[in-house]
Amino acid sequence: MNNPATSHPFRLLLFTLLNLGCIYHAAPWPAVQAVLNAFLVLALAPEFRSILVGAFWAAMAGWVLEGTMRSYPHLGGTALGNLTTTILAAWTLAQWPTSARQAFLSRLAVLTVIHALLVHGAVRIACGPHPWGWGGWLLTLVTVPLWGTLAFKLHRPLHRR
Amino acid sequence: MRVRAWGWNPSGRRRWGILALWLGHVLWVFLGRNPVASWEKALGVLSRPSQIVSARLENWKYQRGQRAGNHQAAEAEIKALRQRVEYLQTTAIADIQKITEAEEAVRLLGLKRQLPLETRGARVIANLRNAPFGGLVLDQGEDIGLVPDQGVICPEGVVGRIWSVVFQQASVLPLDAFNASTAVMLARSRATGVLQGVAPGKAEIRYIGRQEAVQVGEPVFTSGLDRVFPRGLLVGYVTAVKPRDQELSLEVALAAPLDRVHLVLVLPAKPPMQIQPPSAPPPQLPVRGGK
Numbered sequence: 001m002n003n004p005a006t007s008h009p010f011r012l013l014l015f016t017l018l019n020l021g022c023i024y025h026a027a028p029w030p031a032v033q034a035v036l037n038a039f040l041v042l043a044l045a046p047e048f049r050s051i052l053v054g055a056f057w058a059a060m061a062g063w064v065l066e067g068t069m070r071s072y073p074h075l076g077g078t079a080l081g082n083l084t085t086t087i088l089a090a091w092t093l094a095q096w097p098t099s100a101r102q103a104f105l106s107r108l109a110v111l112t113v114i115h116a117l118l119v120h121g122a123v124r125i126a127c128g129p130h131p132w133g134w135g136g137w138l139l140t141l142v143t144v145p146l147w148g149t150l151a152f153k154l155h156r157p158l159h160r161r
Numbered sequence: 162m163r164v165r166a167w168g169w170n171p172s173g174r175r176r177w178g179i180l181a182l183w184l185g186h187v188l189w190v191f192l193g194r195n196p197v198a199s200w201e202k203a204l205g206v207l208s209r210p211s212q213i214v215s216a217r218l219e220n221w222k223y224q225r226g227q228r229a230g231n232h233q234a235a236e237a238e239i240k241a242l243r244q245r246v247e248y249l250q251t252t253a254i255a256d257i258q259k260i261t262e263a264e265e266a267v268r269l270l271g272l273k274r275q276l277p278l279e280t281r282g283a284r285v286i287a288n289l290r291n292a293p294f295g296g297l298v299l300d301q302g303e304d305i306g307l308v309p310d311q312g313v314i315c316p317e318g319v320v321g322r323i324w325s326v327v328f329q330q331a332s333v334l335p336l337d338a339f340n341a342s343t344a345v346m347l348a349r350s351r352a353t354g355v356l357q358g359v360a361p362g363k364a365e366i367r368y369i370g371r372q373e374a375v376q377v378g379e380p381v382f383t384s385g386l387d388r389v390f391p392r393g394l395l396v397g398y399v400t401a402v403k404p405r406d407q408e409l410s411l412e413v414a415l416a417a418p419l420d421r422v423h424l425v426l427v428l429p430a431k432p433p434m435q436i437q438p439p440s441a442p443p444p445q446l447p448v449r450g451g452k
Contacts, residue, residue, distance in 0.1 A: 050175060051179055052179050055182055056182065059182065059186065076189045077190050080186040080187060080190045083186055087179060122190050126189075
């Protein structure tokens with residue numbers, strides 16, 4: 001019988017790795033890639049017990065995503081945006097823990113916007129305008145109820161981690 | 162005890178790790194579009210000492226390899242040259258006899274052109290002068306009409322006379338033989354005498370009166386009185402003058418190198434006493450307009 005306290009980090013790690021692989025293989029569909037990236041950064045990475053580990057995975061997702069695009073003269077902007085957003089999300093979860101689904105989704109929507117702004121800003125600083133434009137992020141925002149529900153199922157308050 | 166948030170404890174180290182990760186990304190992003198060149202420049206500066214050392218090492222290895230290659234090439238060249246020199250020396254040794262004979266033949270041909278006589282060339286196939294009553298053996302004989310008492314000469318001087326003739330061979334009695342007698346005359350006084358052999362390469366002139374003034378080094382020519390040689394062929398040089406009771410005894414060093422003569426000319430039987438040297442060719446008139 002599985003112990004929930006020990007199976008959660010493993011399941012989280014498994015989901016993160018799967019999501020990372022999906023980001024890599026979803027390169028031909030940038031909009032899907034944006035949704036997967038946002039899911040990893042806002043839903044999976046903040047759930048790690050250590051923020052440092054979550055930030056590492058978020059940065060890893062940014063590097064993988066930009067590596068699959070192969071269009072930047074200078075990579076790293078997405079990784080910085082992901083990293084910052086993950087730290088911010090983990091901090092908000094610690095500061096204002098919530099158990100309400102609606103509030104959780106609303107917070108995700110806000111963090112999605114912040115994430116988009118941060119990533120676009122960092123990418124613009126690093127190498128210029130983002131090649132995706134805003135379409136992928138708009139899709140991400142629209143599908144917040146979809147992947148946010150899944151994230152809420154995976155969410156575990158800090159006192160239960 | 163209160164745990165410090167940014168101290169060296171697990172929580173603090175985690176915070177420092179997050180900060181380092183974030184600051185590293187920020188620094189990386191803010192380096193801009195061309196950080197590679199900056200990094201390359203910085204790495205180039207840092208690695209310059211090792212590059213200098215590496216370049217010198219590579220240069221030294223290249224030069225050492227070059228020197229070794231040059232040394233090997235030089236050794237191979239020296240070996241080839243040695244083989245070439247040995248081959249040339251062997252060839253030269255093998256050819257020296259031919260060259261000597263060829264030079265002798267050329268000089269003999271010149272002598273033949275100078276003499277207005279019908280002479281015949283012959284090769285000395287055996288030199289038996291050191292044997293008792295020995296002589297020179299020629300490769301020509303009765304087949305070309307040789308007979309005894311024909312004169313034999315070489316470019317340096319008189320060699321002797323034919324003593325006996327058989328088919329394709331003839332023996333020559335050299336001037337230095339004890340039983341050889343040749344009519345000669347002195348170049349300055351024109352006094353005539355008889356040359357007789359006394360030792361290898363040496364002969365003695367008999368029947369020269371004591372009143373004759375003879376100098377050492379005076380040339381001796383044939384007188385033509387024996388009808389074997391015409392008048393004026395070089396025989397040798399006077400080396401010593403010894404007065405005797407009624408005559409002078411003159412020692413003569415023969416001009417012909419009897420030890421190493423290979424080619425000779427055989428004079429016709431009973432040649433004329435006096436022969437005229439061939440007339441000189443007419444002088445070439447200068448061509449008008451020529452240089």
